[in-house]
Amino acid sequence: MSTNEQSGSAAPMRPAVVVPRTMEEVLSALPRHLAAVHHVSGAPDGGAQPTITGLTMDSRQVRPGDLYVAVPGTGRHGADFTAQAVAAGAAAVLTDDAGTALAAPALSGSGLPLYRASPVRDYVGPLASIVFDSQPADGRPILFGVTGTNGKTTTTYFVNALAAALGKSTGLIGTIEIRAGETVIPSILTTPESPEVHGILALMRERGVDAAAMEVSSHAIEYRRVDGVRFDVAGFTNLTQDHLDLHGSMEEYFAAKAALFRPERTERAVVIIDDSWGRRLAAEAGVPTLTLSVAGAAEADWTVREVRRDGLGNTFTLAGPGGAQLALRCGLPGNFNVANAALAAVMILASGFGIADVQRAVDEHDPFTTQVPGRMQLIGESPAAIVDFAHNPDALALTLDSVRIEDSDSRVLVVFGATGQRDVSKRPVMGATAARRADVVIITDDDPHDEDEAGIRAGVLQGARAARDAEGLDCEILEVFPRAEAINRAVSLARRQDVVLIAGRGHEVWQEVKGVNLPLDDRVELAAALTRHGFSVRSGNRIES
Ligand SMILES: CC(=O)N[C@H]1[C@@H](OP(=O)(O)OP(=O)(O)OC[C@H]2O[C@@H](n3ccc(=O)[nH]c3=O)[C@H](O)[C@@H]2O)O[C@H](CO)[C@@H](O)[C@@H]1O[C@H](C)C(=O)N[C@@H](C)C(=O)N[C@H](CCC(=O)O)C(=O)O
Numbered sequence: 322m323s324t325n326e327q328s329g330s331a332a333p334m335r336p337a338v339v340v341p342r343t344m345e346e347v348l349s350a351l352p353r354h355l356a357a358v359h360h361v362s363g364a365p366d367g368g369a370q371p372t373i374t375g376l377t378m379d380s381r382q383v384r385p386g387d388l389y390v391a392v393p394g395t396g397r398h399g400a401d402f403t404a405q406a407v408a409a410g411a412a413a414v415l416t417d418d419a420g421t422a423l424a425a426p427a428l429s430g431s432g433l434p435l436y437r438a439s440p441v442r443d444y445v446g447p448l449a450s451i452v453f454d455s456q457p458a459d460g461r462p463i464l465f466g467v468t469g470t471n472g473k474t475t476t477t478y479f480v481n482a483l484a485a486a487l488g489k490s491t492g493l494i495g496t497i498e499i500r501a502g503e504t505v506i507p508s509i510l511t512t513p514e515s516p517e518v519h520g521i522l523a524l525m526r527e528r529g530v531d532a533a534a535m536e537v538s539s540h541a542i543e544y545r546r547v548d549g550v551r552f553d554v555a556g557f558t559n560l561t562q563d564h565l566d567l568h569g570s571m572e573e574y575f576a577a578k579a580a581l582f583r584p585e586r587t588e589r590a591v592v593i594i595d596d597s598w599g600r601r602l603a604a605e606a607g608v609p610t611l612t613l614s615v616a617g618a619a620e621a622d623w624t625v626r627e628v629r630r631d632g633l634g635n636t637f638t639l640a641g642p643g644g645a646q647l648a649l650r651c652g653l654p655g656n657f658n659v660a661n662a663a664l665a666a667v668m669i670l671a672s673g674f675g676i677a678d679v680q681r682a683v684d685e686h687d688p689f690t691t692q693v694p695g696r697m698q699l700i701g702e703s704p705a706a707i708v709d710f711a712h713n714p715d716a717l718a719l720t721l722d723s724v725r726i727e728d729s730d731s732r733v734l735v736v737f738g739a740t741g742q743r744d745v746s747k748r749p750v751m752g753a754t755a756a757r758r759a760d761v762v763i764i765t766d767d768d769p770h771d772e773d774e775a776g777i778r779a780g781v782l783q784g785a786r787a788a789r790d791a792e793g794l795d796c797e798i799l800e801v802f803p804r805a806e807a808i809n810r811a812v813s814l815a816r817r818q819d820v821v822l823i824a825g826r827g828h829e830v831w832q833e834v835k836g837v838n839l840p841l842d843d844r845v846e847l848a849a850a851l852t853r854h855g856f857s858v859r860s861g862n863r864i865e866s
Pocket residue numbers: 378379380381392393394395396397398399400402509510511512513514538539540541544
């Protein structure tokens with residue numbers, strides 16, 4: 322990973338220069354639909370107006386001159402941390418009704434002004450946008466937002482790779498990392514809280530970034546993390562069951578995603594309509610929408626055709642309105658990556674790039690061979706040695722199906738485990754899924770958390786053996802631990818024409834065992850095992866620890 326002074330810390334990115342504004346100037350720029358913010362106590366009447374040069378909701382991130390916005394959390398209130406914010410140099414505090422009483426003692430005698438607004442979360446995004454001046458009218462960077470259950474990370478990398486191929490400098494906000502020009506920090510959330518989002522967007526502008534891609538999780542929409550952000554193009558991949566602990570039902574999960582596709586949030590949209598949620602979204606989106614189908618839906622504006630296997634990847638044609646056509650190649654295995662690449666291409670077209678320029682950029686730079694850390698990441702080519710984030714039965718099935726080379730004597734060897742303290746019922750299903758698709762199934766540890774590792778493995782093994790015995794499957798099932806040894810065993814059993822898939826942990830660099838983070842990076846272990854057994858590691862591989 323290319324790093325800078327902020328790497329490895331959770332310190333949010335911000336622009337180097339922020340125009341100082343008085344609190345009055347900041348409040349007067351708020352959108353009209355928001356009710357007035359009330360001054361509760363502290364300076365303004367007669368005293369000096371506080372000058373604001375930053376904003377945060379986290380007392381641990383306060384820098385001198387910040388407006389500290391104290392919001393209620395699930396278990397505690399940000400106002401409980403007012404003293405910490407004041408000590409760090411906050412210039413003013415904004416909170417809600419409940420927060421004013423909590424914040425007041427820490428402010429007494431400080432002379433710092435306290436403001437009140439409810440619900441205070443409604444104000445955070447718009448205020449951060451004003452304070453950091455993150456999205457002025459000149460439209461730079463062009464902002465792409467990607468949402469959906471699967472494929473967000475990969476699609477954002479593909480959007481950026483294509484934008485870069487078109488000669489644009491790029492920025493990224495997502496699960497793996499946040500990138501603004503040369504500055505890169507590892508991510509904590511898929512979509513950061515809104516003060517960080519606006520700070521990052523402002524830094525991107527400052528660094529001259531032309532185009533930025535951002536993953537928008539459903540949590541982000543629910544928790545208002547993209548308030549005050551305006552996308553040029555929003556893209557939708559798919560919707561399958563997930564995160565119902567937060568959303569309660571698929572209907573509410575869909576509603577959270579659909580909220581991104583409204584005129585106040587995005588100029589236009591690109592929606593894959595290969596599931597019923599995508600079709601509904603395309604019908605209900607309140608903005609100009611291009612539809613895309615990989616599964617051959619005739620009514621789609623853009624369709625993927627002539628998908629042909631090309632090594633582990635695929636070539637395909639993207640056909641659009643008026644006979645428009647693009648000839649594309651996706652180097653990452655899997656039909657789902659064809660969908661991700663096609664979505665990225667249509668999003669770029671929707672933002673205004675011409676089809677001839679896009680074709681030229683693709684021909685010259687092959688952007689969809691870009692490496693996405695831990696997502697179908699090809700560590701070696703002979704045998705094909707892949708690390709993928711598939712960590713549930715559906716993703717494991719899709720991934721195993723996509724790496725099998727039909728009509729050859731190539732075997733598939735898979736290494737995986739199941740996470741501790743999560744959905745116990747999926748363990749045997751994952752075992753059976755692998756036994757049905759792989760020639761050698763090596764069951765090992767994932768993140769056990771506080772659970773007993775042997776017990777987790779037993780659940781997966783039971784499913785694999787039951788499927789093999791009941792269905793007469795011709796696969797070898799092994800239990801090997803620890804995980805690094807399992808990876809080594811898989812490589813030791815592989816021949817050059819085989820495929821070795823290490824599934825589950827993707828780009829993670831720690832294994833969480835009983836509250837301790839033990840360093841473990843599947844990609845590093847796989848590369849070491851390949852070398853140990855006389856195979857080569859793919860050059861230019863992106864393995865960062
Ligand atoms: C469920 C959820 O999203 N919770 C988020 C939420 O936590 P919370 O409401 O419990 O906040 P809290 O910790 O009680 O703190 C309340 C307030 O006090 C502040 N505080 C707290 C402590 C302190 O010392 N000083 C301080 O100022 C906090 O910044 C916060 O503003 O606000 C916190 C501060 O921003 C987030 O870190 C936290 O994300 C947690 C870590 C999380 O795991 N979120 C996941 C579920 C999430 O958002 N995931 C999605 C992706 C999902 C996917 O697609 O896989 C994502 O976008 O990452």
